[in-house]
Amino acid sequence: MPDDFDVRLRQVGATSDRLRAAIGAVIVGQHDVVEQTLWAMVAGGHVLLEGAPGLGKTLLVKTLASCLDLRFSRIQFTPDLMPSDITGTNVLVTDERGSRSFSLHKGPLFAQVVLADEINRATPKTQSALLEAMQEHACTIAGTRHVMEEPFFVLATENPIEMEGTYPLPEAQLDRFLLKVVVPTPSEDDLAEILLRTTGHAVAAPEPVLAGDDVLALRSLCRDVAVATPVVRYASRLVAVSDPQHPQAPEIVRRTLRYGAGVRGAQSLVLAAKASALLEGRAHVAFTDIQRVAKPVLRHRMIRSFEGEADGVTTDAVAEALVAEVSARPAEVERAGA
Amino acid sequence: MEMQFREVFQRWALRVSRRRRAGGALAGLTVSLLVAVIAAAGAWYFRIDVPRPLGVLLAVALVAAVGALVGTALAHRRRWSDGTVALYLDQQLASDEAIATAIDLDEDAAARPTVMDRAQRVLRQGDHASVGPRVWRRWHAVGPVALGITVWLSLLPLPPGVAPAAPPPGVATVTAADVDGLDEVIAVRELTPADEAQRRRLDEIAARAERLRERLNDGLERREAQAEIADLRDQLQRERQRWASGAQRRGLEAALDQLGDVGALRDAQRALGERDLGRFDQEMERLANRLEDEDRQEAKKALEEAERAAAAAGAPDVAKELAAQRKRLEEQGARAQMMRDLAEAFGDGLSPEAAEALRELQRSGDPAASQNLGRALADALSDLTPEQRQKLGDRLREMARNLDPDTDRSEAPSREQLEAFGDQLDTPEGRQQLAERLRELAEAPPPSPSPGRQRQEGLGRAERGLGQAQRQLGLLPGGRGNQPGGRGTQPGGQGNQPGGQGNQPGGQGHQPGGQGNQPGGQGHQPGGQGNQPGGQGNQPGGQGRGGGDRADRSGFSRPVDGDALRAHADARMNAAPLDPGVSTTRGPHPGGRETANRVGTGALGRVGADEVGHVERSEVPREYREQVSRYFRP
Numbered sequence: 001m002p003d004d005f006d007v008r009l010r011q012v013g014a015t016s017d018r019l020r021a022a023i024g025a026v027i028v029g030q031h032d033v034v035e036q037t038l039w040a041m042v043a044g045g046h047v048l049l050e051g052a053p054g055l056g057k058t059l060l061v062k063t064l065a066s067c068l069d070l071r072f073s074r075i076q077f078t079p080d081l082m083p084s085d086i087t088g089t090n091v092l093v094t095d096e097r098g099s100r101s102f103s104l105h106k107g108p109l110f111a112q113v114v115l116a117d118e119i120n121r122a123t124p125k126t127q128s129a130l131l132e133a134m135q136e137h138a139c140t141i142a143g144t145r146h147v148m149e150e151p152f153f154v155l156a157t158e159n160p161i162e163m164e165g166t167y168p169l170p171e172a173q174l175d176r177f178l179l180k181v182v183v184p185t186p187s188e189d190d191l192a193e194i195l196l197r198t199t200g201h202a203v204a205a206p207e208p209v210l211a212g213d214d215v216l217a218l219r220s221l222c223r224d225v226a227v228a229t230p231v232v233r234y235a236s237r238l239v240a241v242s243d244p245q246h247p248q249a250p251e252i253v254r255r256t257l258r259y260g261a262g263v264r265g266a267q268s269l270v271l272a273a274k275a276s277a278l279l280e281g282r283a284h285v286a287f288t289d290i291q292r293v294a295k296p297v298l299r300h301r302m303i304r305s306f307e308g309e310a311d312g313v314t315t316d317a318v319a320e321a322l323v324a325e326v327s328a329r330p331a332e333v334e335r336a337g338a
Numbered sequence: 339m340e341m342q343f344r345e346v347f348q349r350w351a352l353r354v355s356r357r358r359r360a361g362g363a364l365a366g367l368t369v370s371l372l373v374a375v376i377a378a379a380g381a382w383y384f385r386i387d388v389p390r391p392l393g394v395l396l397a398v399a400l401v402a403a404v405g406a407l408v409g410t411a412l413a414h415r416r417r418w419s420d421g422t423v424a425l426y427l428d429q430q431l432a433s434d435e436a437i438a439t440a441i442d443l444d445e446d447a448a449a450r451p452t453v454m455d456r457a458q459r460v461l462r463q464g465d466h467a468s469v470g471p472r473v474w475r476r477w478h479a480v481g482p483v484a485l486g487i488t489v490w491l492s493l494l495p496l497p498p499g500v501a502p503a504a505p506p507p508g509v510a511t512v513t514a515a516d517v518d519g520l521d522e523v524i525a526v527r528e529l530t531p532a533d534e535a536q537r538r539r540l541d542e543i544a545a546r547a548e549r550l551r552e553r554l555n556d557g558l559e560r561r562e563a564q565a566e567i568a569d570l571r572d573q574l575q576r577e578r579q580r581w582a583s584g585a586q587r588r589g590l591e592a593a594l595d596q597l598g599d600v601g602a603l604r605d606a607q608r609a610l611g612e613r614d615l616g617r618f619d620q621e622m623e624r625l626a627n628r629l630e631d632e633d634r635q636e637a638k639k640a641l642e643e644a645e646r647a648a649a650a651a652g653a654p655d656v657a658k659e660l661a662a663q664r665k666r667l668e669e670q671g672a673r674a675q676m677m678r679d680l681a682e683a684f685g686d687g688l689s690p691e692a693a694e695a696l697r698e699l700q701r702s703g704d705p706a707a708s709q710n711l712g713r714a715l716a717d718a719l720s721d722l723t724p725e726q727r728q729k730l731g732d733r734l735r736e737m738a739r740n741l742d743p744d745t746d747r748s749e750a751p752s753r754e755q756l757e758a759f760g761d762q763l764d765t766p767e768g769r770q771q772l773a774e775r776l777r778e779l780a781e782a783p784p785p786s787p788s789p790g791r792q793r794q795e796g797l798g799r800a801e802r803g804l805g806q807a808q809r810q811l812g813l814l815p816g817g818r819g820n821q822p823g824g825r826g827t828q829p830g831g832q833g834n835q836p837g838g839q840g841n842q843p844g845g846q847g848h849q850p851g852g853q854g855n856q857p858g859g860q861g862h863q864p865g866g867q868g869n870q871p872g873g874q875g876n877q878p879g880g881q882g883r884g885g886g887d888r889a890d891r892s893g894f895s896r897p898v899d900g901d902a903l904r905a906h907a908d909a910r911m912n913a914a915p916l917d918p919g920v921s922t923t924r925g926p927h928p929g930g931r932e933t934a935n936r937v938g939t940g941a942l943g944r945v946g947a948d949e950v951g952h953v954e955r956s957e958v959p960r961e962y963r964e965q966v967s968r969y970f971r972p
Contacts, residue, residue, distance in 0.1 A: 006452045226449040228439035230425055277434075283449035283456070286434030332418070333426045336358075336471040 005283060008221050013281040015210060015218070019067055022206040026063040027056055028197060029190030035279070036181045036296050037064060037155070043275040044219045045178020045268065046134050046154040048119075048169075048300060055183045056194075057157040058117055062205075065113040068215060069208035070151065073111035077122035079165060083129035087139050104141060109133050112149055112212060116156035120166040127173055130154065134176040151215040171259075171303060178268050179293075180300035182316075218278075225274040226284040232270060234328045235290050239266040241326055242302055242318070252321045256308025261301035268297045287328040295319045343440060343458045350461055350469075351423045357470040359413045364473060366409020367402055368481035374398040375484040378491045385499055391492030398488045430469040433460040508561030514554035517563065517810055519803025523547035523570065529796040530789050532581070532655055539577055543800075546570055564811050571804040578797045579961075581613050581790065582656050589653020593660060594968075596644035602629060603637055606663075611968060615659060616798065619791040622663045626670035628703025634671045638664055655790070662788040674699070676751070677711050677779065683733035687726035689718040712780025716773040727763050734760030751775060 016038065023034050033049070037060065040047040049057045058074075065072035075086055088107030094100045108114065109130070119127060133139045137148045156177070158169070174180070186194060197203065210218070241249045242260030253260065261269075273289035280289075299315040308318075327334060378398065381388055388394055418426070424438040431437070433456070440457035443450045514520075527544035531537040550566050558566075582590040590610070597607040606621035625637060641664040648656035681688060681696045688696070692714030698707035722730065738756035751759070759775070762768025787795070 005448050006455070009452060224448040226439050226443050226447050226453050228435055228442040230421065230438055230442070231435055282434060282436075283452035284434070284436055284439035284443075286436075288434065329425050329429060330422060332416075333422060333429060336426055 005221075005224065008217075009278070009281060009283055012218060012221060012278055015214065016279050019209045022067045022209050023060070023063050025206055026066075026203065027060050028193040029186045030056065030060065030183065033060065033181050033183050036179055036293075038279060039272050039275040039293065039296075040178045040181075041068075041151075041153055041215065042218050042222045042278060043178055043268075043271040044151070044222070045271065046156070046176060048174070048177040048180045049155060049157045049183055050160055050180060051157070051183030052161055052185070053159055055185065057183050058115065060183075061113070061115045061155045061157070064155070065115070066205040067207075067209045068113060069211040070112035070153070070215070071149070072113045072115070073108035074115040074117060075108045076117045077119050077126065079121060079123060079167075081122045081126045083126050086126065086129045087133075087141055090142050102142075104144070104146070106146070109139060110146070110148065112151055112153060114152075114154045116154060118159060119156040120158040120169055122167065124167050124170055127167065127169060130156075131173055131176060134173075149212075151212055151219065153215075174300045175262070175264050177300060178272060179296040181296055182299075222271070222274050222278050225278050225282070227270060227274065228284065230329070231273075231285050231287060231290060234287055234326070235269045235273070236266055238290065238294060238322055238326050239263075239269060239298075242298065242322060244305075250321055250325045252313065252318055256304055256311065256313040256318060257302050258305040258308075259303040261298050265298060265301040268301075269293060272297050291323045291328070294323050298322070340454060343454045343461070346458055346461045347420070347424070347427075347437065347441070350427055350464070350466075351418075351420060353466060353470055354423050354426060355417055357473050358417065359410050360473045361471055361475070362409040362411075362413025363406045364409070364478050364481075365475075366405040366407070366412070368405075368478045368484075369409070370401045370405020371398070371481045371484040371488070373405070374401040375488045375491070377401070378488045382491050382494060382496060385496050390496075391489070394492035395489065398485070398492075402485075426471070427461070427464070427469070431460050431464045433457065436460055508559060508564070510560045511557040512554065512560045512563050512811060513557055514551055517551075517554055517567075517807045519806040519810075520547050520551045520554075522803030523574070523800040524551075526574075526796055526800050529793050532790070532793065536577070536580075543570065543573055543577065546573070560811055564808065567804050567807050567811065571801055571808070574797055574801045574804065578794060578801070579613060581615070581794070582653060583613075586648075586651075586653035586655055589648040589651035590656045592647040592651040593644035593653070593656050596647050597640055600637055600640040602633055603640055610656075610659075611964075613794075615788065615790040615794040618659075619663065619666075619787050622667055623670060623705060624703035626667045626703070627674040627699055627705060627708055628701070629671065631671075631675055634667060634675075638667055641667065659788055659790045662790070666788070673779070673782070674703075674708060677708055677715075679737055680715055680734075680776070681711060683730055683737065684715065684718060684722075685726065685729050685733070687718060687722045687730065689714055689721065692718050709780040712776050716776040716780070719769050719773045719776075724764070727769075731760040731763040734763070751779075 019038065020034065024031075027034060037047050037049075039045075041064070049060070051057050062072070062074075075081075084107065086107045086109045088105050088110065090102040091105045092100055093103040116130065119130075133148060133152070134154050137150065137152045139146050139148065154177075159166075239261045240246055242253055242257065242265075243249060244254045244257045244260065246253075246260070249260075269290060270285070272293035273285045276289045276293055277283075277285045295316055298319045302315045302318055304313065304315060374397070378394055380386075381394070388397070420441050421438060424441045425435070427433070428435045428437050436453055436457040437460060440450075440454045443453055447453075524544045524547045526540045529540060531540055546566075547570060550563070550570065553566075554563065590613075594607055594611050597603045597610065602625060606618055606625065609615075609617035609621050626634070629637060641660050645657045645660040645664065648654075648660060678696065678699070681692060684692065692711060695707050695711035695714050698704060699711055734756050738753040738760065741753045741756070755775070759768065759772045763772065
């Protein structure tokens with residue numbers, strides 16, 4: 001007799017299938033990007049989308065927002081964008097009786113799905129305005145703390161090509177993003193499909209698949225996904241050895257990294273793995289889930305050293321090396337299974 | 339559900355545990371077999387005495403059993419926890435860690451039922467036959483191979499033992515049973531010494547021989563025995579050569595000068611010059627038998643003069659020896675003269691045998707001829723005719739009348755006896771008495787040898803005894819059949835034996851050539867002839883005539899091919915003191931060859947051959963110089 005968790009798990013499977021189908025109706029290809037974005041949504045984290053202009057980052061976010069019956073806002077980050085432009089500000093208003101008072105005029109941050117487009121074009125001061133909202137799902141304006149309406153979900157994009165006039169995100173802010181999703185250039189087939197879809201009449205936005213409560217239920221279910229101790233230890237080992245000072249750190253880590261991932265990285269690893277398992281219809285996390293989410297979780301949390309930058313070693317390569325070199329199972333089990 | 343899962347999981351865990359223990363046992367077995375084959379190979383190589391093959395196989399079986407037990411125990415000690423087993427099963431069953439999660443999950447976890455259900459399904463669907471730790475691994479194949487090698491080693495005969503290193507030459511122990519001839523050395527104590535000093539020396543020699551025999555009784559290294567015997571022999575040689583040496587030399591030379599004036603005494607003079615008193619005595623006996631009365635008187639006179647000259651020159655030993663020989667000449671001569679006179683008295687009644695014996699006596703003076711003559715005369719008595727008996731009686735009476743009453747005739751018949759024989763010759767009893775008297779004369783022993791001769795002969799016997807001992811110890815060729823220079827059956831027989839000791843009585847140089855078929859000496863070299871001065875000890879024994887030929891005994895040596903000669907003087911030198919300028923002995927070479935083990939130190943110096951007195955001035959050994967001087971004396 002199926003229990004409640006099992007029923008909900010099956011519902012998640014059906015819902016995620018519908019969600020993928022809805023997004024897939026708009027977004028051509030980019031399955032990994034869509035999947036990783038869904039992980040973040042289910043896990044309750046935020047996503048930093050990095051890719052060249054015109055790869056559909058903004059469209060993906062807008063499509064996702066359309067699929068979710070949530071309030072969506074888009075913030076185009078520019079160098080002159082002020083924090084109050086995001087968070088909002090108190091404005092002096094005069095009521096009917098002529099008395100004047102300050103009234104909060106909420107900014108675009110007060111939405112459920114926020115698209116921070118080209119986030120690296122704003123100054124760090126403006127970028128920092130997102131920190132509290134992303135971490136605590138609340139925003140303090142003029143001494144008053146305003147809680148965001150759940151589910152709150154930030155998707156930021158940045159352009160890695162145009163570095164002129166940009167402000168790289170500080171590490172503290174990068175750490176707030178659950179995943180950093182790299183949007184690849186579409187394949188030839190996908191590009192052809194994109195051309196066919198976008199050069200004709202505009203396609204209607206997809207119908208909402210999930211309501212806000214559904215998303216919250218998903219996130220709750222994600223937290224219930226079971227994780228065995230060996231899997232957790234594997235995740236912690238992966239993060240620990242990403243520290244170049246760790247005695248068991250791989251040689252590539254020692255050579256190319258200045259800082260490794262931290263505690264938040266480990267948390268993100270397990271959460272993302274739970275989301276991955278959930279979206280695959282499993283009630284438990286496997287080693288493969290950890291390995292699968294390792295790259296998008298860790299790539300923006302590892303700071304390269306001068307030597308690593310000089311050698312052109314990417315954090316993706318380091319994450320792959322970590323997954324390859326750190327054994328998931330005990331050595332005796334590996335030997336017995338060999 | 340949880341119970342069901344636990345039940346299923348425990349079955350799997352038990353199976354995994356069993357297979358791991360089996361793998362451990364197999365690994366232990368393999369390692370132990372590997373150790374066993376190494377041990378078996380070591381035991382085989384080092385020839386360790388183990389009953390084969392059963393003992394080896396039992397030992398290997400024991401080691402294998404222990405190894406399997408140890409492997410099982412180690413596997414049990416390192417058994418997996420449930421979590422590890424779950425991880426292994428997750429890996430093998432590709433269950434995405436469902437089993438590990440189900441094992442590890444808290445009871446109040448929301449996902450617990452779902453995870454357990456998944457894990458249970460995975461376990462139930464899993465194939466028991468294909469999942470489980472590997473028991474047999476590739477390296478386990480070493481086990482059967484090692485076992486096969488061990489069985490093969492157990493059946494393989496042990497390798498031959500390493501032969502112990504050959505002992506150094508000469509370290510073999512010899513005992514008194516291996517050495518003869520020491521009795522003759524000990525017997526020198528019984529000899530009559532010339533003086534008290536010689537008494538002490540002879541006693542010392544005898545005592546040394548006794549000590550050596552005692553050490554030999556306890557066992558002595560061959561090389562030590564060889565050295566001691568060689569030293570003893572040197573001492574004996576010195577003792578033999580001590581007679582008439584030193585201060586008495588001049589007396590000896592003065593006596594030799596006197597003897598040299600009489601031609602009949604030439605051989606006796608030579609023997610005396612060589613201090614060979616035995617041969618001197620023999621020569622004098624022959625002379626006594628051979629010389630007629632007039633010649634005997636002349637020789638007697640020469641002996642008297644030589645005796646006086648020796649005494650005057652301070653050689654009492656020489657004078658004493660000459661006096662003894664003079665007396666011997668007198669006695670023996672009178673008896674021999676009596677035999678000759680009796681033979682002549684037979685006249686035409688002399689039998690052919692008696693005539694031949696008479697001729698031989700007159701020619702050689704051999705005592706045996708005198709004996710033959712006496713027996714022949716006794717036999718001839720019975721065949722005489724009455725006329726011949728008459729004539730014989732007359733001549734006997736005449737002989738009795740002519741006898742000098744002052745002459746000591748020793749065992750010869752007296753005047754009265756001769757007259758009685760002449761008168762009673764016609765009667766059978768008278769003839770019988772005469773025949774018996776003639777036989778007594780024939781059988782009468784010769785006069786006792788001089789004390790000097792007895793002493794020299796005793797020392798010579800002792801030295802020959804030591805020579806025999808040296809041959810037995812392999813120091814001299816000819817001792818043992820398997821020694822180089824053996825008894826003629828070995829290559830290089832006695833031909834290269836040093837030519838003997840020229841100053842030994844009778845010499846040793848008359849050794850017959852061996853029968854060996856090897857070139858290089860068959861003993862045809864006479865070496866010292868006994869009457870040769872100084873010996874030829876450092877001379878090789880001459881050339882053989884080639885394979886299979888019998889040696890030439892004529893004393894002739896063919897020309898030596900100088901280019902083909904090779905010296906083999908690389909043997910270990912004997913530690914005994916050296917005689918200047920003389921190589922006296924030869925010994926075996928470790929390589930089977932033969933080489934001198936004594937090296938002379940004398941040198942001929944730088945004297946021109948045409949210089950006056952070059953022989954005296956040259957640095958040759960004294961004895962050799964004297965011999966050369968006499969040889970070239972006009």
